[in-house]
Amino acid sequence: MRLSQAFSQTQREIPAEADTASYQLLIRAGYIRPLAAGIFALLPLGYRAINKIADVMRAEMNAIGGQEMQMPVVNPAEIWQSTGRWGSIGSELNRFKDRNARDFALAMTHEESVAFLTHAEIHTYRQLPQTIYHIQTKWRDDPRPRAGMIRAREFTMLDSYSLDRDDQGLEQSYADHMRAYQRIFERVKLPVSAVQSDVGMMGGSGAHEWMYLTPIGEDTLLFCSQCDYSANRQIARWKKTTPASQLNVPLQEVATPQISSIADLCSFLRIKPAQTAKAVFFMAEVENREKPVLIFSVVRGDREVNEYKLAAAVRAISLRPAQDDEIRICGAVPGYASPIGVHDCIVVVDDLIPCSPNLVAGANKVGFHLMNVNYQRDYTAQHVADISNADENDAYPICASPLLIKRGVEVGNTFKLGTRYSIPTNCKFTDEDGHEKPVIMGSYGIGLGRLLSCVAEEHHDERGLCLPLSVAPYQVHLISLAGKDPQIASSAEMLYSEMLSESLQVLFDDRAESPGVKFNDADLIGLPLRITISQRSLAAGGAEFKARTSIEQSIIPLSEVIKHIHSWLKMRNEQE
Numbered sequence: 001m002r003l004s005q006a007f008s009q010t011q012r013e014i015p016a017e018a019d020t021a022s023y024q025l026l027i028r029a030g031y032i033r034p035l036a037a038g039i040f041a042l043l044p045l046g047y048r049a050i051n052k053i054a055d056v057m058r059a060e061m062n063a064i065g066g067q068e069m070q071m072p073v074v075n076p077a078e079i080w081q082s083t084g085r086w087g088s089i090g091s092e093l094n095r096f097k098d099r100n101a102r103d104f105a106l107a108m109t110h111e112e113s114v115a116f117l118t119h120a121e122i123h124t125y126r127q128l129p130q131t132i133y134h135i136q137t138k139w140r141d142d143p144r145p146r147a148g149m150i151r152a153r154e155f156t157m158l159d160s161y162s163l164d165r166d167d168q169g170l171e172q173s174y175a176d177h178m179r180a181y182q183r184i185f186e187r188v189k190l191p192v193s194a195v196q197s198d199v200g201m202m203g204g205s206g207a208h209e210w211m212y213l214t215p216i217g218e219d220t221l222l223f224c225s226q227c228d229y230s231a232n233r234q235i236a237r238w239k240k241t242t243p244a245s246q247l248n249v250p251l252q253e254v255a256t257p258q259i260s261s262i263a264d265l266c267s268f269l270r271i272k273p274a275q276t277a278k279a280v281f282f283m284a285e286v287e288n289r290e291k292p293v294l295i296f297s298v299v300r301g302d303r304e305v306n307e308y309k310l311a312a313a314v315r316a317i318s319l320r321p322a323q324d325d326e327i328r329i330c331g332a333v334p335g336y337a338s339p340i341g342v343h344d345c346i347v348v349v350d351d352l353i354p355c356s357p358n359l360v361a362g363a364n365k366v367g368f369h370l371m372n373v374n375y376q377r378d379y380t381a382q383h384v385a386d387i388s389n390a391d392e393n394d395a396y397p398i399c400a401s402p403l404l405i406k407r408g409v410e411v412g413n414t415f416k417l418g419t420r421y422s423i424p425t426n427c428k429f430t431d432e433d434g435h436e437k438p439v440i441m442g443s444y445g446i447g448l449g450r451l452l453s454c455v456a457e458e459h460h461d462e463r464g465l466c467l468p469l470s471v472a473p474y475q476v477h478l479i480s481l482a483g484k485d486p487q488i489a490s491s492a493e494m495l496y497s498e499m500l501s502e503s504l505q506v507l508f509d510d511r512a513e514s515p516g517v518k519f520n521d522a523d524l525i526g527l528p529l530r531i532t533i534s535q536r537s538l539a540a541g542g543a544e545f546k547a548r549t550s551i552e553q554s555i556i557p558l559s560e561v562i563k564h565i566h567s568w569l570k571m572r573n574e575q576e
Helices: 021-028 044-063 077-083 111-121 167-187 262-269 307-314 324-328 448-458 486-501 515-525 535-540 558-575
Strands: 032-036 039-042 074-076 095-097 103-106 130-139 154-164 193-196 206-213 219-224 230-232 252-255 277-286 293-300 316-321 346-350 359-362 368-373 383-385 403-418 428-430 436-438 440-447 476-480 506-509 529-533 543-547 553-556
Touching: 021 032, 021 448, 039 044, 044 130, 044 154, 044 167, 044 448, 074 077, 077 103, 077 111, 111 154, 111 440, 154 167, 154 448, 167 193, 167 206, 167 403, 167 440, 193 219, 193 403, 206 219, 206 448, 262 368, 277 307, 277 324, 277 359, 293 307, 307 316, 307 346, 307 383, 403 448, 440 448, 476 486, 476 515, 486 506, 486 529, 486 535, 486 558, 506 515, 529 535, 529 558, 535 543, 543 558, 553 558
Parallel strands: 193 230, 293 346, 346 383, 476 506, 476 529
Antiparallel strands: 032 039, 074 103, 095 103, 130 154, 154 440, 193 206, 206 403, 219 230, 219 403, 252 368, 277 293, 277 316, 359 368, 403 440, 428 436, 529 543, 543 553
16 A cells, blocks of 8 residues: 555644543544544554454454354344343433334344344254354444543444353353453453453343453452452452441431531541441432432442442442432432431442441531431331442452452453343254253453554554554555655665565555655554665665664665565564
8 A cells, every 4th residue: 555645644733632542643643533422434544453353353253163244233123122121221222213113223232133043043952052253333322432442432343142052051152252352362462351240231140351451441440469359340349347336326416517528527527437428329210110210329438339239239220420409309418418317219228337337427407417327226228238349458258368459441341141132032942852942142242443442552652553463454664765766766666566466565655755754654653564765775785674663673685675574574473
């Protein structure tokens, strides 16, 4: 490809909306362009890089017996209704009607499609196990897209689905996918950690997320400092220490003027946060309720509410912070809220609250708090559950070692679905004894655009991208510094033709630009190998040879350049 004919252009300025290094560099290097919030065009360089990633995925999926297919992004409502997800997923699932007023959705995942197709195609145990996969565009109307393609609304996923006879088969398929996914991440040179995670809207009996550890990540992860335990904070387990027992002391109202935060309250009363009860309010869409309901959650003042655990406790489809006017409806006073005497809400307390005596809570009166609030004596809740976050240095229950906190970006996930989708869709097979049994399913996914962004986040320097060979859109960046010298131009053109005839992937900078512009663009685009033809290189005996990640450069005779490139690529492939 000649840069003089390239559709996209590099940019010198950092885009104002680009909030991460990878987002900035992918735009500046001409890989992607935003069309709307969370919606991106893949320009030719970006499209080639995505296809390189897809090739890696296909190779590893085929190696475990996967069969590639494609499922439609537009799904009829009936298949989503059959599993209950048509009504249980919120506005992230975009629904619409066609010209005949039939309901459809833009698929954000394809479990329903797989179950529907499996019901039609799989009939006997002789057809199992199976693994099918596709690389397909999806749409999730994310309310908070950010970080470029790391959190986009339209995205491309590798989706794989395993179909087995029994749980033992699912365990084997799951292990096969875990190994295949590890190989994919290794080949694109992205360090990841597989952590236990919430099954969420997918359902099933277990799940893992593949996390790229980075400060820009939105997910909070807990790692045991001694054993191999790791989990997303959403489900992380930690050892809760029961406070020392005390006699229940009578309630006492105290004036706390202009004090509404836990920190100020503790300073004013000279107590610790663990001696307080923190009230946090949410509005929730709850299963089997027509209208949103107010959730009054209570945790100790030294803890934060875990929204995922809270949602699970009340079977909420979605949660959002409640507004002050919504809080007042239940009889609570924002900033001074107490669960005592409230109404028209669902009260949920963390399981530490019943065993924490004589806490300080709001009095539902501006400027006042209640001392010695005790669960059961003074109020009760509809739910008592683990709804608080694990924090750094909390102990892991099994080995009692401290937990460490890290940030991460989820680049892949795996789910043991079991019969979550096969039973409601009547997806069955006949076993050896003639009995019908539900197909056991697994679901596995990696986002291609998110993966490219994370690779860019991992592999860059102050000058631009430094993409690994497995991801880079071209292997070689050939630069001609001919100016008006016909000999240099002719040598570069001849070398370009030889590279193409040798099936090398080459980006040829034949533009009439200054050496500084060309070198800056080469560094920005970030291809693994740079070959330069210039008056200086020819005078020294050939072409300048330089790897993107090396400060060293050498002169290779023109007659040996192709051979040297093949040797270098072979060595790099072996390293990667």
